[in-house]
Amino acid sequence: MNKFAVFLSLALLPALSNAEEPKAKKSSMPEGFHELNIGDTAPDFDLIGIDEEKHTLKDYAEADVLMIAFLSNHCPTSQAAEGRLKKLVKDFKGKGLKVVAINPNDPAALRPDELGYSKYNDSFPEMKHHAKEEGFNFPYLYDGETQKTALAYGCLATPHVFIFDKERKLRYKGRLDDSRYADEATVTSPDARNAIEALLAGKPAPVEVTKIHGCSTKWIGKRQQVAADNEKWEKGEVNIELINAKGVAALRKNDTKKVRMFNVWATWCGPCVEEFPELVATSRKFGLRDFEFISISIDDPETIGDVKAFLEKHNAVVSEKLKPSLKAEGRKGNAYVFHEDSSDALIQALEPSWEGSVPFTLVVAPGGKVIYRNEGGVDGDELREKILDYMGRFYVPELEAQP
Structure with a gap:
């Protein structure tokens, strides 16, 4: 199960x-x-x-x-x-x-x-x-x-x-x-x-x-707190922006202390829609850690409203922990629509080894090292286990000492 x-x-x-x-x-x-x-x-x-x-x-x-x-x-x-x-x-x-x-x-x-x-x-x-x-x-x-x-x-x-x-x-x-x-x-x-x-x-x-x-x-008795947290999450706001290859490359470089999970998808892509709840579940699981889920839609930029509606329906919101770091980076959120005509530009900016099919998921460590990559649909448990293997199950003194 x-x-x-x-x-x-x-x-x-x-x-x-x-x-x-x-x-x-x-x-x-x-x-x-x-x-x-x-x-x-x-x-x-x-x-x-x-x-x-x-x-x-x-x-x-x-x-x-x-x-x-x-x-x-x-x-x-x-x-x-x-x-x-x-x-x-x-x-x-x-x-x-x-x-x-x-x-x-x-x-x-x-x-x-x-x-x-x-x-x-x-x-x-x-x-x-x-x-x-x-x-x-x-x-x-x-x-x-x-x-x-x-x-x-x-x-x-x-x-x-x-x-x-x-x-x-x-x-x-x-x-x-x-x-x-x-x-x-x-x-x-x-x-x-x-x-x-x-x-x-x-x-x-x-x-x-x-x-x-x-x-x-x-x-x-804490079940009530869980229910309240779920309700708050479901009411969370989705901020979506357009992004070009240069912007994707800057995010992919990942000069932060966060693990970043990228997902390239589209509302017209069946496997993308099917796997999306697993990506949101992964985002919620690591919501108190240095982790963020960045979605990049390849839908027509003119349908950005439909993309936002899909993200809101699936509660693809940003955790409270992430908001200060996004503000410091000058970003409104973690949801984007790619607006260049060339898919090659997106591939080169995100992951040159990617063949170009969607959905495509890429998880990178601080500095950009690849932790996980998948084309065609993720296994949620496998994805989360790979991330956990990298991030660790324990507190580590050296990491806690970092600013």
């Missing part, structure tokens, strides 16, 4: 402060939310795992130390922690530790642009794909349907870790460690590992509670 059939949501970027430092404000928490304190007993759970088996707390009664780690498929901070969590399981194999991961999120409570760091959403079927591809060596359970377990544990974000002793009393809660990056070398305080080592040695955790960093839990 196409992963964009249902619009979903996340707090991904550093700009979204509630994603990075979630706080348990009672006014913003859903009914039934309970904050666990040190010494509290682990709440029971009865959840389906990616193995299609039911899992309960008593299934792990033999473990001397039990870690409940709330994770998600979509969150870059959660994804970055996966490698270290797998290593933790491997390092403590046979030593009395059991790690159980739980996805707390409602997939329908994620906006499309909150999926810009992930291949998958947080649905149960996609959990299976994600865990298999990433080689999870621990159970991965789904709580997104009712979120009873997330409420009982007081899950604020993914990742959020709770560590219990043999009597299942809470002895540590907070972050896995102090890094939100994938590179283990960026960790300076392995808080959860320190707590586990101490508890297995019969000692108290050196630090019992830490702040967390990650993506806020996507409670079912």
Whole structure:
């Protein structure tokens, strides 16, 4: 099933402060939310795992130390922690530790642009794909349907870790460690590992509670925000301009920090019309990242009104994040109609290896390096995966340090 059939949501970027430092404000928490304190007993759970088996707390009664780690498929901070969590399981194999991961999120409570760091959403079927591809060596359970377990544990974000002793009393809660990056070398305080080592040695955790960093839990109630965002997107304005070969060449050069996806199309082209929703879905997915979708129509310039109507019908609008950069570049939007008679001029300006048929899609990195090219109609999932492979699934310190 196409992963964009249902619009979903996340707090991904550093700009979204509630994603990075979630706080348990009672006014913003859903009914039934309970904050666990040190010494509290682990709440029971009865959840389906990616193995299609039911899992309960008593299934792990033999473990001397039990870690409940709330994770998600979509969150870059959660994804970055996966490698270290797998290593933790491997390092403590046979030593009395059991790690159980739980996805707390409602997939329908994620906006499309909150999926810009992930291949998958947080649905149960996609959990299976994600865990298999990433080689999870621990159970991965789904709580997104009712979120009873997330409420009982007081899950604020993914990742959020709770560590219990043999009597299942809470002895540590907070972050896995102090890094939100994938590179283990960026960790300076392995808080959860320190707590586990101490508890297995019969000692108290050196630090019992830490702040967390990650993506806020996507409670079912956030579906209303997703609906409001969809409505706002559908009311977005389309600005369309004429462009010549010189203008196309300047855009193709891409002397910005953005990844640019070009699509050459026409309203009279059946395959163009058929693939267009996938291009818009791609634009929305990466709407919070340095990415832009530039459409170039080869319709008769005199029918520019019809082209604009088509773009408006398909909600091919510009994200709020992009608007400042467009203004700085002196552009009104990302929709154009090519107005020179020679198609050769367009080919030479955009991509000389292009044979000239439409639709034609070209994705270029900053500086103009080709990431993806396609003539004849894109596979949306393949397109988005190629873009994600280039842009990455994690935050990267070097990139964040750039102005």
